[in-house]
Amino acid sequence: MTDTNPEILDMIGIGFGPSNLALAIALKERNTSLSTLFLDSKPAFAWHPDMMIPGADMQVSFLKDLVSLRDPCSGFSFLNYLQHKGRLSRFINRKTFFPSREEFNDYLAWAAAQFTNCRYDSRVTKVVPVMLGQRVTHLALETKDRAGTTTRHFARNLVLAPGGAPYWPDTFDAVHGNDRVIHACDYLSHVQPLLKPDQRIAVIGAGQSAAEIFADLSERAEQPQVDMILRARAIRPSDDTPFVNEVFDPDQTNRFHALHADERAAALRNLAATNYAVTDADLIAQIYDMLYEQDVRGHNRLALRSETKVFGAEARGDQIALRLSGPNGQHIETYDMVVLATGYRRALGGSVLANLSRWQTASTPRRDYRLPMSEGFDPAIFVQGYSEPTHGLSDTLLSVLALRSDEIAQSLGELATSSAMAAE
Ligand SMILES: Cc1cc2nc3c(=O)[nH]c(=O)nc-3n(C[C@H](O)[C@H](O)[C@H](O)COP(=O)(O)OP(=O)(O)OC[C@H]3O[C@@H](n4cnc5c(N)ncnc54)[C@H](O)[C@@H]3O)c2cc1C
Structure with a gap:
């Protein structure tokens, strides 16, 4: 075991797919000075590489990229990517909102390459609490690479975004x-x-x-x-007709979250044919x-x-x-x-957070995507892609990335500010 980074970082992201990539961008664009690291098990950035079937197209508009719904002027937009690659005019000539999956993966990889705070070939195998007396003050993450080397990292806060199993x-x-x-x-x-x-x-x-x-x-x-x-x-x-498609609009998250549990379940059943x-x-x-x-x-x-x-x-x-x-x-x-081709499941139980379950006070994340934990557990754990029952159908998809990541970035910034004030 090597403790390559004994420093306690403000935040570690588990997974560096589109969700945590959007978070890396949101943190950068908010100019936060947080110390952060993202860990991904893949050897290099790749978005569903084994489903890059020739000819497969995106199922959402390119405008639902990593940033545009929050800030269409961001340098991380799909349009800016096209401009950098010299394909903007030709893309427009194609008269489509739906790039190929291969091109969208190339866009994501282009954005990911602009970050040095991601460590690939680092599968997080477990997260363990670090205690001071009865309090959990921060978290230790163990990673394994393909050669079998185990490494430990420490973080005050986590953002879990490992996709579906x-x-x-x-x-x-x-x-x-x-x-x-x-x-x-x-x-x-x-x-x-x-x-x-x-x-x-x-x-x-x-x-x-x-x-x-x-x-x-x-x-x-x-x-x-x-x-x-x-x-x-x-x-x-x-069903991707326009009225139905509105369920994926980011401003629907508040509306969905405010529904009673029975109404949410019924809405998910009614709209299952979108996804x-x-x-x-x-x-x-x-x-x-x-x-x-x-x-x-x-x-x-x-x-x-x-x-x-x-x-x-x-x-x-x-x-x-x-x-x-x-x-x-x-x-x-x-x-x-x-x-x-039987799909994916997303469940926090059985995930790398299993060792923390005794502190978790409810199975579903709060509106701000933070897991409710008991008194005495200081780290904040946010989840991306694990809130469909409470936040709606878009939670596992690309539609909400630009705004969800910004909400989490804002919370992380506020947590850092309040712990700095407490330390003064
Ligand atoms: C083939 C396919 C096509 C899709 N097309 C669309 C589409 O067109 N539009 C749409 O809205 N949605 C689409 N989706 C849905 C998809 O879930 C989202 O597009 C998106 O991938 C979600 O991003 P994510 O970062 O949450 O998860 P993922 O993309 O799954 O990324 C998770 C990352 O976490 C890493 N990871 C997992 N476990 C660990 C661990 N223990 N330690 C370290 N790293 C770990 C993985 O290597 C991966 O890089 C598609 C899904 C599939 C399977």
């Missing part, structure tokens, strides 16, 4: 760890080495990732036979055309198995057998590879 349904427990069953979060890097001509592949799910992977596999030179397996009757379109188990309408049309053209040619390489539930999975030699229940009853199908 890939969801692996119980049905697939028996094949967890089998390299022929991969989650969408590992898709691009894992699929290529496994692909061989004429394989059978199952894609499980009905959302955007499942549809993108199904379309991508259908175009691969290896010509795999691909089944997209979904419980629903059809792939459903995501969950839905697919962009143009991709749905592309898949429909693909299946139609295949039919014209008399081929049957690609299939949509709707109203089909997977109720068991097991390894059989080099294959994976799936127990399916569909319109024609129950049967078993074997595949060379299974891709789980």
